[in-house]
Amino acid sequence: xxxxxxLLPLLGALFSGFSGRFxxxxxxxxxxLLCVILSMLLxxxxxYEVGLMGLSHHLTISSWIDVGVLKIxxxxxxxxxxxxMLVVITVISSLVHLYSLEYMQYDPHLPRFMAFLEIxxxxxxxxxxxxxxxxxxxxxxxxxxxxxxxxxxxxxxLAANQSAIKALVVNRIGDFGLNLGILTTFYTFQxxxxxxxxxxxxxxxxxxxxxxxxxxSSITLxxxxxxxxxxxxxxxxxxxxxxxxxxxxxxxxxxxxxAATMVTAGVxxxxxxxxxxxxxxxxxxxxxxxGSLTAFFAAMSGVFQNDLKRVIAYSTCSQLGYMVxxxxxxxxNVSMFHxxxxxxxxxxxxxxxxSVIHALANxxxxxxxxxxxxxxxxxxxxxxxxxxxxxxxxxxxGFYSKDFILELTQITLNNNLCNIQGSFACWLGNLSVxxxxxxxxxxxxxxxxxxxxxxxxxxxxxxxxxxxxxLPLIILGLGSIFVGYLTKDLFxxxxxNFWNSAILILxxxxxxxxxxxxxxxxxxxxxxxxxxxIILATLxxxxxxxxxxxxxxxxxxxxxxxxxxxxxxxxxxxxxxxTLNFGYLVSFxxxxxxxxxxxxxxxxxxxxxxxxxxxSKIQSGQLSHYLFFFVLGVCLFIVIIVGNFLFHSLQLMFxxxxxxxxx
Amino acid sequence: xLTYINSTNTSTLLFLISVLGIFLxxxxxxxxxxxxxxxxxxxxxxxxxxxxxxDDITGQVFSLLILTVAAAESSIGLAILVxxxxxxxxxxxxxxxxxxx
Numbered sequence: 001x002x003x004x005x006x007l008l009p010l011l012g013a014l015f016s017g018f019s020g021r022f023x024x025x026x027x028x029x030x031x032x033l034l035c036v037i038l039s040m041l042l043x044x045x046x047x048y049e050v051g052l053m054g055l056s057h058h059l060t061i062s063s064w065i066d067v068g069v070l071k072i073x074x075x076x077x078x079x080x081x082x083x084x085m086l087v088v089i090t091v092i093s094s095l096v097h098l099y100s101l102e103y104m105q106y107d108p109h110l111p112r113f114m115a116f117l118e119i120x121x122x123x124x125x126x127x128x129x130x131x132x133x134x135x136x137x138x139x140x141x142x143x144x145x146x147x148x149x150x151x152x153x154x155x156x157x158l159a160a161n162q163s164a165i166k167a168l169v170v171n172r173i174g175d176f177g178l179n180l181g182i183l184t185t186f187y188t189f190q191x192x193x194x195x196x197x198x199x200x201x202x203x204x205x206x207x208x209x210x211x212x213x214x215x216x217s218s219i220t221l222x223x224x225x226x227x228x229x230x231x232x233x234x235x236x237x238x239x240x241x242x243x244x245x246x247x248x249x250x251x252x253x254x255x256x257x258x259a260a261t262m263v264t265a266g267v268x269x270x271x272x273x274x275x276x277x278x279x280x281x282x283x284x285x286x287x288x289x290x291g292s293l294t295a296f297f298a299a300m301s302g303v304f305q306n307d308l309k310r311v312i313a314y315s316t317c318s319q320l321g322y323m324v325x326x327x328x329x330x331x332x333n334v335s336m337f338h339x340x341x342x343x344x345x346x347x348x349x350x351x352x353x354x355s356v357i358h359a360l361a362n363x364x365x366x367x368x369x370x371x372x373x374x375x376x377x378x379x380x381x382x383x384x385x386x387x388x389x390x391x392x393x394x395x396x397x398g399f400y401s402k403d404f405i406l407e408l409t410q411i412t413l414n415n416n417l418c419n420i421q422g423s424f425a426c427w428l429g430n431l432s433v434x435x436x437x438x439x440x441x442x443x444x445x446x447x448x449x450x451x452x453x454x455x456x457x458x459x460x461x462x463x464x465x466x467x468x469x470x471l472p473l474i475i476l477g478l479g480s481i482f483v484g485y486l487t488k489d490l491f492x493x494x495x496x497n498f499w500n501s502a503i504l505i506l507x508x509x510x511x512x513x514x515x516x517x518x519x520x521x522x523x524x525x526x527x528x529x530x531x532x533x534i535i536l537a538t539l540x541x542x543x544x545x546x547x548x549x550x551x552x553x554x555x556x557x558x559x560x561x562x563x564x565x566x567x568x569x570x571x572x573x574x575x576x577x578x579t580l581n582f583g584y585l586v587s588f589x590x591x592x593x594x595x596x597x598x599x600x601x602x603x604x605x606x607x608x609x610x611x612x613x614x615x616s617k618i619q620s621g622q623l624s625h626y627l628f629f630f631v632l633g634v635c636l637f638i639v640i641i642v643g644n645f646l647f648h649s650l651q652l653m654f655x656x657x658x659x660x661x662x663x
Numbered sequence: 664x665l666t667y668i669n670s671t672n673t674s675t676l677l678f679l680i681s682v683l684g685i686f687l688x689x690x691x692x693x694x695x696x697x698x699x700x701x702x703x704x705x706x707x708x709x710x711x712x713x714x715x716x717x718d719d720i721t722g723q724v725f726s727l728l729i730l731t732v733a734a735a736e737s738s739i740g741l742a743i744l745v746x747x748x749x750x751x752x753x754x755x756x757x758x759x760x761x762x763x764x
Contacts, residue, residue: 621760624689631686 001042002057002078005086006125008039009093013118020111029101032114036097036121040090043083050083051490051498058131065134069190077131077194081502084336084491085128085268088343091479092260093121095472099351100252102468103358107250113153117256120146124261128268133182133192136269140178140233143262144171150257151249163245170242174232174266181225184209188218198275198504205279219276223283226273227290234266234320237294241568243317247309251354254309259316259346264339267323271339274332275504284328284509285421291325292425294318297565299435303442304562308356308364311443312349315390318432319346319402325425326405329412330509333499337491338401341484345389345397348476352383355469356447359462360454366443370452375462378470380448382477387440389480391530392433397484404492406430406526407518411511433526437533445541670712678705692754696740703733 012035016028023031050056060075078086097117104110123146127139145168152164182192188204189197201219209218230236235243246258257263270277270287277283295318302314319342326335357364359376373380389398406429412422452459464470490498494512560566597603618629640654684698707726714722748754 619763621763623695623756623759624686627686631682 002046002059002076002129003061005039005042005046005090006076006122006129008035008042009118009122009125011035013115013122016111016118017115020115023111025105025110028111028114032118033094033097033101036090036094036118039121039125040087040094043086043090046078047083047087050078051080054497054500056080056500056502070186070192072132072134072192074135075131076129078129079502080499081268081272081336082128084340085264086125088264088340089121089124089128089261092343092347093117093124093256095347095475096252096256096351099255099354099469099472100250102466103252103354104250109153113150113250116146116149116153117252120150120257120262124265127265131194133185133194133197137175137178137182140229140265140269141175143257143265144168144175144233147171147246147257147262150253151246153249153253157248160248163242163248167242167246170239171232174229174239177225177228177232178269181222181229184218184222184225188222194272201276201279217280217282220280220282223273223277223280224286226269226277227283227286230266230269230324231290232266233269234263234324235294235317236266236290236321236324237297238290240294240298240317241564241571244305244310244313244564247307247313251309251350251357254313255347255350255354258313259350260343263316263320264323264343267320267327267335267339270324270327271332271336271503274327274330277327278330278504278506278509284330287328288325288421288425289328291321291323291328292428293321295321295325295432296428296435297321299432299439301561301564302439303435304558305439306365306367306562308353308366308369308443308447309350311366311439312346312353315349315436315439316342316346318436319390321432322402322405322429325429326408329408329419329422329425329511330505331405331408331511332503332505333496334401334405334408334492336503337484337487338405340487340491341389341397341401344476344479344483345386348382348473348480349386349390351469351473351476352379352386355379355465355473356383358465358469360458361461363454363458366446368453368455369447370450370454371448372452372454372462373448375459376448376464378464379473380444382473383448384444385477385480387444389484391437391440391534392526393530394527395485397480397482400484400488401492402433403523403526404515406433407515407523408511410518410522410525411514414514430526430529434529434533437530438537441534441537442541445537450541671709674705674709674712677708678702681705689757690755692744692756692759695756696737696744699740700733700737703729703736707733 012032015023015035016032020028056077056079058075058077060073063071063073065072097114100113100117101110104113107113120143123139123142125139127136127143130136130139148164148168151167152160154160185197186192188207188209189200191197191200205217205219207218208215209221210216211221232239243258243263247254249257277287298314298317298321302311302318305311305314319338323335323338323342326332326338356369356372356376356379359372359379360369363369385396389396392398392402406426409422409426409429411417412419413426454462490496492512494516563569618625681698681701681704684701685695688694688698707729710722710726710729712722714720714726744754751758
């Protein structure tokens with residue numbers, strides 16, 4: 001049963017990939033949907049057995065690499081962390097499959113699309129079920145590949161090609177870090193199995209490595225490398241630029257990959273390695289700083305984006321920041337809880353956005369929407385649920401995880417903890433709540449409530465999608481409302497034994513109890529801030545105060561934030577173009593086609609004719625010259641034979657003689 | 664009294680003189696042929712002296728052989744020279760550059 005969860009999406013992928021031509025759109029849709037829904041049901045069973053009944057499974061299929069001390073096998077680990085991810089992935093994936101059957105209805109390449117979605121699901125399942133780093137890396141690279149294929153699904157579009165390449169290459173930078181992490185792990189622990197690593201970590205927590213001339217704790221080094229991996233995959237600050245651009249793919253792809261599953265792989269990696277990260281406070285501090293900066297930066301960038309999908313993409317980026325800094329303050333279970341909840345309401349937001357885009361004939365610019373509340377009431381309600389959940393409205397899903405993360409950061413403000421990074425996370429996190437609420441409701445107002453900017457033709461043709469698209473939306477909407485409440489006690493309840501040994505939190509890092517006894521005023525802080533955001537968005541959009549705000553400074557600020565703080569421009573200016581120039585001018589033109597050619601074929605083809613010309617010049621036809629060379633030759637022979645006995649540096653002299661002659 | 668060293672010196676000197684005769688001469692091919700004969704002579708000298716010094720007849724046998732070879736060689740060489748003169752009607756060494764590389 002456990003292996004069938006993995007196998008079914010693979011079978012579906014192979015079927016839809018290879019027999020799409022014969023079975024047609026309907027057949028492919030049916031089979032792939034069936035595969036992924038069966039996989040979902042089985043993963044519910046797995047969740048019941050592993051998560052609720054407290055068993056955990058470790059299945060070994062076969063040996064894969066067996067060289068000396070390096071033993072890697074195809075084996076799968078199903079513990080509570082894995083099954084939670086399994087449920088999230090398969091549920092979101094099934095709903096997205098169902099949704100894209102209608103969304104991609106008129107696309108001529110639906111079988112290919114389904115095959116890519118299935119292969120993505122398969123690789124994601126490989127990633128979460130692996131029991132060693134190398135097998136996990138298979139899934140890690142696989143989802144990168146699937147993301148490339150899916151972003152590039154409409155391969156005739158230049159923008160899609162560019163974004164796909166950007167996504168893959170930027171991910172590869174992180175993957176390189178992960179590679180180094182795997183190698184360092186193997187060097188330190190002589191193993192890449194999770195269990196071996198985690199059991200040995202306390203023992204090796206004071207082992208040191210020499211890295212680039214610095215002596216550094218090996219646990220810290222591994223943690224940093226793994227974090228670099230997750231920076232790439234989870235779009236943390238620095239390598240986040242691929243995520244907003246990845247919106248060039250079809251909307252279900254954005255919902256599946258860039259909101260619910262693939263970007264969570266980095267966070268999953270951090271949570272999975274909690275027994276290792278716990279032993280390095282440096283890595284935890286890095287997680288806090290990068291996570292909170294990402295949360296803040298992305299929330300701020302989302303405010304002035306005009307593309308519907310980009311706003312949601314930035315909110316994804318921001319929420320991933322929350323997850324990462326909550327790993328940094330050692331609340332891995334809260335991070336995982338937020339991951340699961342976020343998957344539901346973010347998939348809901350993206351799919352509702354897809355529904356809006358679908359209704360408006362592929363219009364994505366929010367400035368050209370408005371007053372769709374009358375035309376798409378159901379989409380409006382669902383999107384409102386999603387936005388409220390995202391903003392952390394009480395008793396919706398986002399409230400239970402996000403506000404708890406913020407409460408935990410409040411704990412770190414306590415003076416006796418000496419946790420300055422934690423207070424950093426606290427302030428930035430709370431500020432991001434404000435921005436999150438603001439842009440969520442800006443989106444709601446611009447799309448649904450403000451007076452319309454849609455063309456007459458589009459607005460008459462706008463319609464609610466049919467059941468095939470609505471059903472996933474409704475399920476996700478129900479999920480966004482209830483999932484947090486229902487699973488709260490299971491995931492983050494006080495003293496829950498759900499996580500067993502999957503997550504390790506050192507006792508001196510655990511502040512769960514303190515968080516429960518915060519002052520009630522500080523507990524209200526995130527809610528107050530998000531309400532402020534909502535109120536501000538309402539004020540600005542209803543009374544149109546932005547007309548008064550319009551001045552030069554405001555305009556420059558807007559422009560800066562709209563251009564994503566010029567990260568892309570700066571990266572292009574300082575990394576991409578210099579690298580390309582180096583590649584072309586230095587390594588290609590000067591080295592490959594220049595220096596090495598000069599020493600190699602090109603140089604010899606130039607040199608040998610010159611030399612042969614010199615040689616043929618020797619035969620001048622003059623008898624006396626010939627005689628001179630006879631005598632010279634005889635003399636040289638004598639000099640060499642005699643001189644070898646007498647002088648040792650004769651070879652050198654001879655070499656100089658040849659050199660003088662030819663030059 | 665002619666010791667071995669002296670006679671070797673003499674023959675080497677003779678050989679070198681004849682080499683220089685070939686070498687420095689740019690004009691006259693007859694002088695070159697004569698220098699060539701002198702080289703043979705020097706070698707024959709050397710062989711004869713060595714034969715006496717080592718008390719071995721082989722050196723003299725070789726010198727006799729060289730005598731005949733030198734005679735044959737000079738006759739053929741002169742014959743070639745005559746033919747060459749008949750065609751080109753000039754035997755200046757500097758102008759013999761038909762075989763330029």
